[in-house]
Amino acid sequence: MTRRSIALFAGLVYSMAGGPAMDRAAAAPATSINICHGYGCAFRSRLDLGPGDDRKFASILVAGRASPEAERKAIAKAVSYYEKRAQQVTGVRDQPKSEFGASKVKGQMDCVDESTNTDALLRYLARRGLLRHHKVEARDSRGFLLDGRYPHWTAVIRAPDGVKWVVDSWYAPMGGAPDIIRLGDWKSRGVLESGALNYRPDIR
Incomplete structure (x- = not known):
């Protein structure tokens, strides 16, 4: 074989194997997100979201392109998938609400942990252009004890x-469907009142 023949053969094999596209996929850096847990972000575990996660989120959010309502349903599914990924790095499936006495228990989450983690996911989705109908706002709160409600x-x-x-x-x-309701309605509720879970996606 001449050098030219060898070069052409190598180029053909490279192209059939995926060429530059495969190089880009292999070289795509993972996005690291700190998963808060232990109440008040007492602990942080690093979750690396790679190309496979990017594809999964894209496949979930494509169903939300039709309308804002459809996108909110897709966001609920994305949160469920994200929390299952988070469980892989915390090693614990967080229970609903905040278990009394679980402060500083690794893997258990209060509303500060939950809202911080969800906010991080939403911003990740926004940076990738996967949110067509919604903008991510700053986290919000309700209750301040003096009004008879826990923060x-x-x-x-x-x-x-x-x-x-x-x-x-x-x-x-962890991995269940989040409450997605209007902020105004959420503001008027007590801490133990769920928003009736508008969306309950079936995640497989």
């Missing part, structure tokens, strides 16, 4: 009509 935090998104919606994953066990 409670949530992640927030804003729809094209300006209405803000909470994405509150505190009420469900």
Whole structure:
């Protein structure tokens, strides 16, 4: 074989194997997100989201392109998948709400942990252009003890009509569907009142 023949053969094999596209996929850096747990982010475990996760989130969010409502349903599914990935690095499936006395227990989460983690996911999705109908807003809270309610935090998104919606994953066990309700409705509730879980996606 001449050098030219060898080069052409090598180029053909490289192209058939995926060529530059495969190189880019292999070289794509993982996105690291710190998963808060232990109440008040007492502990942080690093979750690396790689190309496989990117594809999974893209496949979930494609179902939300039709409308803001469809996108909120897709966001609920994305949160469920994300929490199952988070469980892989914490090693514990968090229980719904906040278990009394579980402060500083690794893997258990309060509303600060939950809202911080959900907010991080939403911003990850936004950076990848996967949120077509919503913008990610700053986390919000309700209750301050003097009003007879415990403080409670949530992640927030804003729809094209300006209405803000909470994405509150505190009420469900890890991997369950988050509450997605209007912020105004959420603000009026007590901490133990779920938003009736508008969306309960079936995650396989």
